[in-house]
Amino acid sequence: AQKITQTQPGMFVQEKEAVTLDCTYDTSDPSYGLFWYKQPSSGEMIFLIYQGSYDQQNATEGRYSLNFQKARKSANLVISASQLGDSAMYFCAMREALTGTASKLTFGTGTRLQVTL
Amino acid sequence: GAGVSQSPSNKVTEKGKDVELRCDPISGHTALYWYRQSLGQGLEFLIYFQGNSAPDKSGLPSDRFSAERTGGSVSTLTIQRTQQEDSAVYLCASSPTRGTTNEKLFFGSGTQLSVL
Numbered sequence: 001a002q003k004i005t006q007t008q009p010g011m012f013v014q015e016k017e018a019v020t021l022d023c024t025y026d027t028s029d030p031s032y033g034l035f036w037y038k039q040p041s042s043g044e045m046i047f048l049i050y051q052g053s054y055d056q057q058n059a060t061e062g063r064y065s066l067n068f069q070k071a072r073k074s075a076n077l078v079i080s081a082s083q084l085g086d087s088a089m090y091f092c093a094m095r096e097a098l099t100g101t102a103s104k105l106t107f108g109t110g111t112r113l114q115v116t117l
Numbered sequence: 118g119a120g121v122s123q124s125p126s127n128k129v130t131e132k133g134k135d136v137e138l139r140c141d142p143i144s145g146h147t148a149l150y151w152y153r154q155s156l157g158q159g160l161e162f163l164i165y166f167q168g169n170s171a172p173d174k175s176g177l178p179s180d181r182f183s184a185e186r187t188g189g190s191v192s193t194l195t196i197q198r199t200q201q202e203d204s205a206v207y208l209c210a211s212s213p214t215r216g217t218t219n220e221k222l223f224f225g226s227g228t229q230l231s232v233l
Contacts, residue, residue: 004159033218043206045160045224052219091159097218104150104173105222107160 002026004092004108011113013082020067021077021111023092031097034075035105036066039089048090051075082115089113119143121225123209129231130199138194138228142211149192150210150222151184160208166192199232206230 005024013019025034036048051059051066059066067076079086089112093105122141130136142149151163162176166186177183181199186192196203206229210222 031218033220035221037224042226044226045208045210045222047221047223050219050221093160095218095220104162104165104176105160106162107152109159 002108003106004094006092006108006111008111009109011111012116013079013113014116015084016081018078018080019082019113021079021090021092021113023075023077023108025073025075025092025094027073027094027096029096033095034066034068035093035095036064036075036077037091037093037107038086039091039110041088045091049077079113084115084117087113087115121209121211121223123207123225123228125228126226127229127231129233131233132201133198135195135197136199136230138196138207138209138230140192140194140209140225142190142192142209143223146211146213146223147189148212148214148220149186150212151192151194152208152210154206154208154227156205163194163207196230199230201232204230204232 003026032053034051038046038048049059049061049064049066051068058068063080065078089110091110092108095105124139147168149166152160154160164184165173181197184194206227208227210224212220212222
């Protein structure tokens with residue numbers, strides 16, 4: 001089973017609008033962390049936001065917020081007031097605290113966001 | 118350096134040749150990771166180093182792939198007898214400690230490998 005599922009291969013949003021990028025995850029570990037990274041066309045991976053499984057509140061970082069629904073195992077990224085520079089690939093990732101696999105981040109297949117005028 | 122450095126940025130090789138990809142992590146980071154990103158795909162974990170511990174090689178796709186990390190710093194990923202399906206971007210990342218759940222990775226810009 002996929003650990004991280006991103007069902008939207010591509011999304012379009014108009015400038016200044018908000019957009020939600022979906023991410024669901026699968027784990028039996030009660031302790032885990034969820035991450036979102038942005039990858040522009042230049043290729044570098046840019047960390048956006050983090051949510052811990054025990055965090056009571058949804059994470060926010062500027063225009064980015066994470067809609068964390070633990071019971072549904074979803075961690076959707078919300079980008080408010082989209083800008084042209086937000087056009088990029090967005091990856092959801094998870095790190096579990098399981099012994100032996102504690103180290104690596106497991107990534108989804110990504111969503112390509114295109115911001116239009 | 119200020120960030121994770123990878124070299125070369127681009128590598129074109131012929132099928133059957135060996136290649137070496139280099140990663141210089143952020144100074145002081147004890148954890149180092151290699152990922153592979155095929156065209157239009159997500160990131161596939163390859164290998165992880167943490168300090169002096171034995172590396173986690175669980176993601177290496179075949180015995181043609183190997184990696185080492187010298188002196189707890191620079192790492193080299195070696196692909197022997199390259200195949201066309203090895204063509205991908207190879208990303209290196211580092212993090213400060215031992216990979217607690219809240220620890221983010223810092224990525225390099227990657228090496229684009231093309232096997233002809």
